[in-house]
Amino acid sequence: MTIILDDVACLLHLPVRGQFYTPVSVSHEQAAELAAELLGEKYDFALRETVLQRGGYFSQQWLYESYMRNVNFYRKHDCAARAWMLMLVGCTILADKSYTRVDAKWLLLFSDLSAVHTFLWASIALCWIHECFPTLGRRAASGLNCDDLGFPRAMRWMYKQGKTKLSEYRPILDALTPDDIIWRPFETHRGNIPFDLITLYSGHLRGSTVVSYLPERCIRQFGFVQYIPPPPPLAPAYSDIDSD
Template structure:
């Protein structure tokens, strides 16, 4: 694994043990915000340091958006003008820097396509707590570090179910699930069977009490036995308003596991099959959720570690 001085300096600064290194001071340039002004200044520096690249530099400068002056935002940082018309609400104001941000899960959250329910209403806290899934309330797929996850995926080997790290081989066990997520690892197993579209519609109408037309439209939208997390959230809010607490608890729990234990790469949909585990909430707490989590994670790591995924 390659070592970088900048990473070590960053870590040492966080823990308050920064040691000055003359070589680092020379090799590592001062970090600046990726604004158009900063890019033009870097291009100007390149023209001075590398004369034989002069012909290519103007093309790089022409690609940068024009700025009439040094724009400072409320925080005093260059290029963070609060009145910019372009950009994303709650996200980067300069789309030319983060060109793929439109497909980022954070954009989906800010635009309302993916929203988190938060803590359950007091009337169903007991029902949710009895399932053993309450520790997941503070977790979410959008709070993870995608770069860190991908780093582990690249080091996963399905033949041995281990992570090959510089420190040696590492495996994830039920004890890790219990210690980190505080989920039960003993109890009964719940069998999840493959669902057809008709079976998924039946589960939605039976357990969430939505109309067959609404369930059919939602299933057709996802082209499979999946429903949108935002749609499940709306069902939860409507059932809370109608004081239908059992149904509200089912919708809440389906949304919860869809954002955490059984999250997929869409970060938008949850499989309807998990709803069957909340048919009888008095029995849901007896399931080995920790085992299901570990098995699901192993399957997903095996899938994502393939080049075809």
């Protein structure tokens, strides 16, 4: 099993079709320039923040304060929208291990606010889930019926931070049988997100990195009988990945 584009579509309601965006890391000077251009902040003020973060990053708190300044004082609503959306994705689908910083390289995604919806967000957000493994993880029901109301399926759950370490999970995963797994957990969610055949695409995807996307290795998740898959292909050039 693996995370597939259909899981991301149902859990987060992110599009599985759209433009590719592969970010290029920025220095703290370049991040300050982006903040001046797209967030309406003064360059020197933004530079102090990126120097404090030791690279091309903003803290989530700084982005929130930028949003508040733009809404309440500068009345720059386009800048406020960019700050808010960058903070939102920076603490959810694009979160890093710091849990407090947001990489400035993602700010360019919001330079044209009218085009934000055109990007292939699902390929950036290939994240793991608990839906297929009902006996794993710490969660509680939120009380929202997301299959009827149109909410992303992930809003069904209220997640709690667990104390189980990876080494403890490995024997639990090894002991799972096919009957312990929900192979197709989103069939009741099809009224909100119909199944899209593009999720059966086989090849490589580019987001924050290049990942192999090989549904033939987990075909049971699509309701088919698993066969012995061919060896995974070598990653082609970036231009070939986008063209594919």
